[in-house]
Amino acid sequence: MKRITHMVGPLVVAILAASQLGATDCGQVIRDPGFDLWCGDSLCGWKLLRGDIEQVGTWHEADSGVAFLGDNTAIQQVAPVNSNDGLCIKFSMVANVELDAEVFLHIDVEADGTVERSERVAATEWAPVAFLIHLAPPYDGIRFELEKRGNGEAILANIGAELSEDCAGLSQIEPEARPNGASCNELTECGSELCVASQTTIPVASPFGTVCAGCDPALGCIGGDVCGVGGALSPVLAVPMICVAPASAELAEQCLSDGECGSGICLRTTPPSGPGVCSACKTSAECGGEACGPAWLAGSRGPNVCQPGEGAGIAGAPCGSNGDCASGACAGSDRKTCNDGRPCETDTNCPVANDLIPGTCSTVGVQGGTCT
Amino acid sequence: MARPLLIAAAIAGSLGTAHADPIAAHALVVGSNAAGPGQTELRYAEDDARRVGALLTELGGYVPASVDIVTRPTPAILRDRLAKLGQRVAADVAAGKQTRVFFYYSGHARATAIDLGFEALPLAELRQTLFSANATLTVVVLDACQSGAFSRVKGAQPTADFSYNSRHQLDAKGVAVLASSTGSELSQESEQLKSSYFTHHLLVGMRGAGDANSDGQVTVDEAYRYAYHQTLLATSVTAVGGQHVTLEVDLKGHGEVALSYPRAATASIELPANLEGKTLVQLKKARTVVAETHKAKGKAVRIAVAPGEYEVLVRQGDRMLRCPVVAPGHVELGRCANEAYLDGTRKGGTALRPQWWEIDVSAMLGGNYRDGFEQRLLDFGYREDGGPRGNLGLSVKRFWVMGRYSIGGFVGIEHVNGPGWARETEREPLEFNWTSTTIGPGLSGHVHLTPRIAFNVDTTVGLGIGRTRFSDQDAAVTTETHFGFVVGGGAGLAFEELFGTHAELKLACKLMTGAVIRNDIGDSLDPGGLFCGLGVGYQYGAKR
Numbered sequence: 076m077k078r079i080t081h082m083v084g085p086l087v088v089a090i091l092a093a094s095q096l097g098a099t100d101c102g103q104v105i106r107d108p109g110f111d112l113w114c115g116d117s118l119c120g121w122k123l124l125r126g127d128i129e130q131v132g133t134w135h136e137a138d139s140g141v142a143f144l145g146d147n148t149a150i151q152q153v154a155p156v157n158s159n160d161g162l163c164i165k166f167s168m169v170a171n172v173e174l175d176a177e178v179f180l181h182i183d184v185e186a187d188g189t190v191e192r193s194e195r196v197a198a199t200e201w202a203p204v205a206f207l208i209h210l211a212p213p214y215d216g217i218r219f220e221l222e223k224r225g226n227g228e229a230i231l232a233n234i235g236a237e238l239s240e241d242c243a244g245l246s247q248i249e250p251e252a253r254p255n256g257a258s259c260n261e262l263t264e265c266g267s268e269l270c271v272a273s274q275t276t277i278p279v280a281s282p283f284g285t286v287c288a289g290c291d292p293a294l295g296c297i298g299g300d301v302c303g304v305g306g307a308l309s310p311v312l313a314v315p316m317i318c319v320a321p322a323s324a325e326l327a328e329q330c331l332s333d334g335e336c337g338s339g340i341c342l343r344t345t346p347p348s349g350p351g352v353c354s355a356c357k358t359s360a361e362c363g364g365e366a367c368g369p370a371w372l373a374g375s376r377g378p379n380v381c382q383p384g385e386g387a388g389i390a391g392a393p394c395g396s397n398g399d400c401a402s403g404a405c406a407g408s409d410r411k412t413c414n415d416g417r418p419c420e421t422d423t424n425c426p427v428a429n430d431l432i433p434g435t436c437s438t439v440g441v442q443g444g445t446c447t
Numbered sequence: 448m449a450r451p452l453l454i455a456a457a458i459a460g461s462l463g464t465a466h467a468d469p470i471a472a473h474a475l476v477v478g479s480n481a482a483g484p485g486q487t488e489l490r491y492a493e494d495d496a497r498r499v500g501a502l503l504t505e506l507g508g509y510v511p512a513s514v515d516i517v518t519r520p521t522p523a524i525l526r527d528r529l530a531k532l533g534q535r536v537a538a539d540v541a542a543g544k545q546t547r548v549f550f551y552y553s554g555h556a557r558a559t560a561i562d563l564g565f566e567a568l569p570l571a572e573l574r575q576t577l578f579s580a581n582a583t584l585t586v587v588v589l590d591a592c593q594s595g596a597f598s599r600v601k602g603a604q605p606t607a608d609f610s611y612n613s614r615h616q617l618d619a620k621g622v623a624v625l626a627s628s629t630g631s632e633l634s635q636e637s638e639q640l641k642s643s644y645f646t647h648h649l650l651v652g653m654r655g656a657g658d659a660n661s662d663g664q665v666t667v668d669e670a671y672r673y674a675y676h677q678t679l680l681a682t683s684v685t686a687v688g689g690q691h692v693t694l695e696v697d698l699k700g701h702g703e704v705a706l707s708y709p710r711a712a713t714a715s716i717e718l719p720a721n722l723e724g725k726t727l728v729q730l731k732k733a734r735t736v737v738a739e740t741h742k743a744k745g746k747a748v749r750i751a752v753a754p755g756e757y758e759v760l761v762r763q764g765d766r767m768l769r770c771p772v773v774a775p776g777h778v779e780l781g782r783c784a785n786e787a788y789l790d791g792t793r794k795g796g797t798a799l800r801p802q803w804w805e806i807d808v809s810a811m812l813g814g815n816y817r818d819g820f821e822q823r824l825l826d827f828g829y830r831e832d833g834g835p836r837g838n839l840g841l842s843v844k845r846f847w848v849m850g851r852y853s854i855g856g857f858v859g860i861e862h863v864n865g866p867g868w869a870r871e872t873e874r875e876p877l878e879f880n881w882t883s884t885t886i887g888p889g890l891s892g893h894v895h896l897t898p899r900i901a902f903n904v905d906t907t908v909g910l911g912i913g914r915t916r917f918s919d920q921d922a923a924v925t926t927e928t929h930f931g932f933v934v935g936g937g938a939g940l941a942f943e944e945l946f947g948t949h950a951e952l953k954l955a956c957k958l959m960t961g962a963v964i965r966n967d968i969g970d971s972l973d974p975g976g977l978f979c980g981l982g983v984g985y986q987y988g989a990k991r
Contacts, residue, residue, distance in 0.1 A: 112873055112920065134823050134966040137919045138877060169826050171968075201968050203826040233827045233870075432873075 104156040104164060105219060105236040106432060110141045120433075122423040124149040124220065133169070133232045134201070140169070140232030143178070143223035151220040153186045154236060155311050155427040157279055158212035163242030166194075166219065167205040168234040174198045176227030179220075182208055186218035186309035187254040198227075209242035211249045213264065215257050215279055216311025253287045255305065256312030260285070274331055275304060275314040275350050276415040278426035289317035292331045303335035304328070304350050307417045310426045310433065314350070314417045324353045325443030326393050327370070327378045327410045329417070337443075338393065342379050350416065354379035355393035370395020371440045375416030388446035400446030407444030411436055470583075471539035471546045474507075474514040475532045476500040479554035481519050481564035483947075487803075491636050492553040493518040495590065495646040499551045502650055506707040506751055507549070522568040529576045536580040547584040550577055553646060556591030578622065584704065586667065590627040590646050623667050623704065624695040625649075627678070635690060637681070640736050645692060648677035651738040654751040655709035661746075663710025666703040667694070680741055712751030716759065717777035720747045724768075727760040728752065731771070747777075759783075803846050804987045805855070809953065811838040811980030820964065820972035829868040829879065837864045838957075838978045844891055853893035859907060861885040861935075861959070863974045874920040881916070883963050883974030885909040885933040899943045903955065906936045911963035911974060933961030935975060941984065953982035 106112075107120030113130050117123060118141060126148025133140040141150070156164065172178050178196035183189060194206045210217075219236060223229040252266030253259060258279060259270040265287030273286040290302035296318035303319035314329065322337045324330045329350040330341035336353035340361075343351030355378060356367035362381035370384075371377035377395045382388070384398040394405035412418055413425035413434045425434030478496025480489040500516040503509040513535075517528050532548065539546045555562035560569045577585060627645035640647045649670060651657070657665045657673030665673075671694040678692050709715060716728060723744040728737045737757065738750050752774045759778050761768040770783035813836045821831075842859030865881040887909020893901045913929040939955025959975030966972075 107873060132967055134827060134968050134970065135879070135917050135925075136967060137917050137923070137925045138827065201823070201826075235828065 103235065103237045104154040104160070104217070105152050105234070106427070107152075110139050110232060110234065113139065118150065121150040121152045122421060124151050124222075126223075131230055133171075133230070138232070140171075140230045143176075143221075143229045143231070146226050147222075147224055149220055149222040151218055151423075153216055153218045153310050153423065153427070155216050155279065156238075157215045157311075158210065161238040162210045162212060162247070163239045163245075164208040164210070164217070164236055165205055165239035165241065166208060166234075166236045167203060168196075169201060169232045170196050170199050170204045171201045171228070171230040171232075172196055172198045173227030173229065175225050176229040177224040178229050178231070179222045179224075180206060181218075181220035181222060182248065183218035183220060184210060184214050184216075184248060184250040185254055185257055186216045186311050187251070187257075188308070189251050190220070191248045191250060196231075207239060207242050207245055209245040209247045211247040213253075213258075213260070214250050215253075216309060218309070254308055254312065255287050255289050255315030255317060256308055257287045258285065258313075259287045271316070273313050274316060274347060275329070276417070277313040278311055278415070286313045286316075289315060292316060301332055301334040303331050307419070307424065310413075310424055326353050326355060326380075326407075327395060327440060327442040327444070328353050340379070342376075352376060352378050352416075356381055370399060373437070373439050375412055375414070375439070377410075377440050390446055392446045394444040394446045395440045396444075397441075399444075402447050404447045405441045405444040406447050407441040409438045410440045410442035411438045471536075471544045472507075472509050472513055472549070473532055473535050473539075473546065473582075474500070474503050474509050474549040474551070475528055476503070476514060476516045476549075476551045477518075477520060477525060477528075477553070478516075479519045479563055481554070481562075483555060483562045483565050483567070489554065489636065490638075491642050492590070495553045495642050496551065498642070498650055499553075499588075499646065502653055502707065503549060505753075506653060506709055506712055508708060508711075509549070520563060522563055522566045525563065525568055526576070529573075533576065533580040536582045540581055545584075546580075546582040547586070548577065548580060548582040549586045549588070551588045551590070553590040553643060556589070561589075561591060585622050586625070586704070586706070587622070588625045588649070590643050622697045624693075625667070625671060625674070626693045626695075628690045628692070640739060642736075644678050644681045644690060645674060647736075647739065648681070649674040651677070651740055651750065653707035653709070654738060655712070655715060655749040656738060656740045658709060658749065661749075663708060664703075664705040665707045665709060666705050667696075668703065670706050677740060681739070707751075709749060709751035714754040714775040715749045715751045716757060716772050716774050718742050718748045718750070718759070719778055719780065720745055722761060722778060722780065723763070725762045727762075728772075729758050729760065731756040731758050805844040805846060805857075805984050806987075807840065807842045807844065807859075807953065807982050807984040809838070809840040809955065809980060809982030811840070811955075811957070811978035811982075812836070813838060813976040813978030818971065818973045820966060820970040823966065823968070823970045824868050824879065827870070829870045829877070832867040832869065836866060836976055836978070838862070838959075838980070839864075840982070842889070846891070846893065853891075853901075855891040855893070857889050857891055857905075857907075859885075859887065859889055859909070861909070861933075863959075865972075865974065872920040875918065875922045877920060878918040879915065881913060881964055881972065881974070883911050883913045883933075885911045885935075885959070885961070885963075885974075887933070893941070896940075901941045901943060902938070903941050903953070904936070904938045905957065906934075908932065908934050911961050913964035913972070913974060915964055929964045931961055931963035931965075931971070933959055933963060933975060935959035935961075937978075939982075943986065949986045951984040951986060953984060955980070955982060 112119035127144040129142045129144055130139050131142045180194040181190045182192045184191045196204055253264045255267055259265050262268050262270045267287050267289050269288050270285050271288045271291045272284050274292055290296050292302045296302050300318035301321050305315040305317040307314045321334045324336045326338055330336050330353045333339050333341045338353055338355055340354045340357055341351040342354040356362050359367045365382045367379050367381055368383045369377045370380045380393050380395050380399050386401055388394050388400040394400050397403050397405045413436055419425050419436035422433040422436045425436050427433050476496045476499050478493035480492045482488040500514045503514050504511045515528055536546050560567035636643045652670045652673030653665050657669045659669050675692040678690055722742050726742045727739050737752055754774050757772045757774055759770040759772050767786045768783040769786055770778045772778055839862045842857045844855045844857035846853045846855035863883045868879040870877045887907055889905055889907030892904045895901045911931045911933040915927045917925045935957055937955050937957025939953050941951045941953045943951040945952055956979040958977050960973055961975055962971035963974050964972035
């Protein structure tokens with residue numbers, strides 16, 4: 076892979092700091108600290124990674140905590156806090172942990188799946204517990220994971236993670252090399268050793284729009300691959316740009332170039348602003364003179380198809396929704412995206428706004444659809 | 448029951464044997480149960496006046512027409528009666544007769560006036576009116592609180608003690624003042640005697656028990672000695688404390704001044720010389736106490752009574768002699784039944800007697816102290832709204848008096864409104880509030896620092912009823928009720944008789960503690976704390 080770097084000077088750091096305020100909510104860096112918000116049997120602000128949880132009363136039956144059921148249960152929440160907000164975070168909770176239960180707080184800086192530090196919550200009976208997390212700059216976002224192992228009872232309540240100034244003297248958590256999609260100022264910050272202008276949406280403000288990337292779309296990739304859009308690692312990172320196989324993206328997936336799409340058409344704005352979308356047509360010329368337009372406009376723009384919504388597509392014709400097909404059925408997978416167009420499964424995959432509420436993950440149409 | 452009593456006796460002129468001397472005798476006998484501001488209605492003052500009037504005609508040498516008995520007068524009425532008394536005396540003096548005046552007052556009084564309900568007659572005016580009549584002998588008997596203040600009667604000299612022998616001065620016309628108590632004491636009534644202690648013993652003395660030399664007449668000096676001893680003896684075991692009868696005289700000439708002539712009685716009961724102990728003479732059917740005296744061994748005592756059947760009860764240790772007597776007659780100890788003494792006979796005469804009711808209402812503010820429950824709320828991220836706890840109290844108390852000290856029991860209810868606690872969420876805030884109501888009995892103590900300022904202490908143990916209210920993030924409200932015990936104590940000052948009424952203002956602090964409200968993980972909320980604030984009270988009943 077050919078790597079091209081863009082040097083960014085120290086001045087950028089200062090501008091970034093001044094422009095990227097408010098990634099926390101009054102110092103609180105996580106959502107639903109009290110486990111107060113339940114969406115049915117699930118926590119609204121936390122994602123269940125494995126096992127099962129249950130809403131239980133704490134000091135009062137109506138003030139909820141979360142009980143970790145089974146012997147291997149974990150929940151997580153990605154906080155959009157970054158190094159411009161602060162480098163010290165106090166993570167606190169009230170814990171009721173039996174001796175034969177092991178409860179851990181895992182800290183995954185940049186939410187890239189690599190846990191940089193784990194803290195053990197000692198067995199205790201409804202005692203307040205707090206950990207100070209001292210982070211080294213720069214970082215974008217933290218994934219907090221709470222894990223319980225063993226058969227003992229473990230109930231956690233009133234979790235809070237807020238910026239603090241009490242970390243003086245504590246060793247800093249040095250993040251791993253920054254992953255693709257993380258904002259960067261210098262190429263040395265990136266594991267890929269490539270810091271380029273991003274063509275995908277960066278969830279955190281970045282005045283120069285540079286991110287760590289696996290490739291530079293302007294230069295392409297070697298070995299026949301194309302520089303395209305990879306899978307989203309984290310809601311706090313930009314969707315990474317990496318070298319992908321040619322024609323590997325389905326209709327309605329994000330793309331950077333025509334060669335990335337199976338349809339051979341990557342519809343982008345001119346000049347490019349954000350990633351494009353793999354489409355079936357660019358103009359009516361590809362549709363025999365019929366209209367070529369987006370299959371949907373909800374959320375992000377959908378793929379262009381011929382005669383969208385007119386029910387004109389014959390069997391095998393590309394489609395973005397059932398309305399595009401004469402048969403009324405567009406076969407493919409559900410296309411679920413966040414507001415910025417990145418694919419998602421749940422709201423927690425979506426970038427978090429300043430009020431710590433994740434964006435909405437919604438089904439917008441059909442991905443890789445063909446009329447039946 | 449205590450009451451103000453003031454007796455002033457002014458004796459103008461010498462008294463020989465009442466039945467033989469051509470002396471014009473006039474009596475004005477006044478009794479008033481009426482209560483003024485801050486006072487309590489008396490029970491027996493008017494009855495005492497009637498008894499005194501009756502005895503004057505029975506044994507005192509007064510003809511019924513000359514004894515003017517006035518009950519519950521207003522100052523205007525009393526002035527009118529005094530004026531008429533003065534007119535009669537003046538007429539007798541003008542006719543060249545020796546005159547004697549007997550004035551008796553039983554009722555409320557202060558150091559400066561006798562209280563006649565909501566009005567008063569100044570003592571200075573009373574003195575002026577009585578003494579300006581120029582009777583040969585004036586006897587003033589005042590049975591009222593602080594009646595010793597009448598010692599300021601011009602020319603009267605207070606006796607130093609009971610040992611005072613007035614005989615040397617009773618040699619001429621003049622003035623004698625007999626007062627039921629000193630200038631600073633309270634005078635008391637007896638539920639058992641159905642009379643004031645003083646008037647009762649004065650009358651018993653005048654009926655013959657006070658006839659120390661057995662000459663058949665009871666002089667002022669003898670009546671004083673007897674009333675002094677018996678009243679002090681009887682009141683020394685009451686809650687209010689010993690009551691000292693005083694005598695002041697300003698007499699010239701020789702000869703004793705007789706107040707009564709029991710030898711002239713149509714009937715009498717003689718207590719034999721070998722009888723000893725607290726002796727009660729009561730009408731057999733009516734069970735009315737006619738006389739109560741502490742009879743010493745060694746000398747027979749004759750008590751003048753109306754003819755009829757009586758019982759003489761003599762307490763000797765834990766036994767009691769019950770002796771039937773038909774007056775005129777004498778006690779025959781051989782006929783007396785020897786019975787076990789029943790405590791019930793002590794009722795009304797014990798050292799600790801119910802005195803007054805009190806209703807208190809208080810409002811206090813207090814600072815909290817952190818307990819495990821509140822610390823738990825802090826751990827869970829709640830914040831207090833910062834307001835102080837409020838305490839409202841209501842209690843009904845009953846007090847018993849021992850001198851300047853009082854102890855009481857009460858039933859009270861205390862309501863504490865706790866501070867609010869809240870924690871923000873993305874929806875509605877979590878809110879927790881609590882109140883606690885404690886109901887229970889307690890003990891109170893009073894000590895009067897001044898006549899109208901008392902230091903109070905209270906202790907209580909009660910059942911606490913706690914109510915909690917929790918509003919969750921969806922504004923759904925959960926209420927709970929808890930029970931527990933609360934103990935507390937307090938102290939403060941009471942400013943009594945506000946604006947001349949039964950009301951009092953209290954400044955007090957109290958400390959309460961208890962475990963009433965519990966959370967689901969075992970912490971207890973203490974609804975107590977240190978509270979300070981104001982209270983008002985209303986006292987009902989006889990305090991003096």
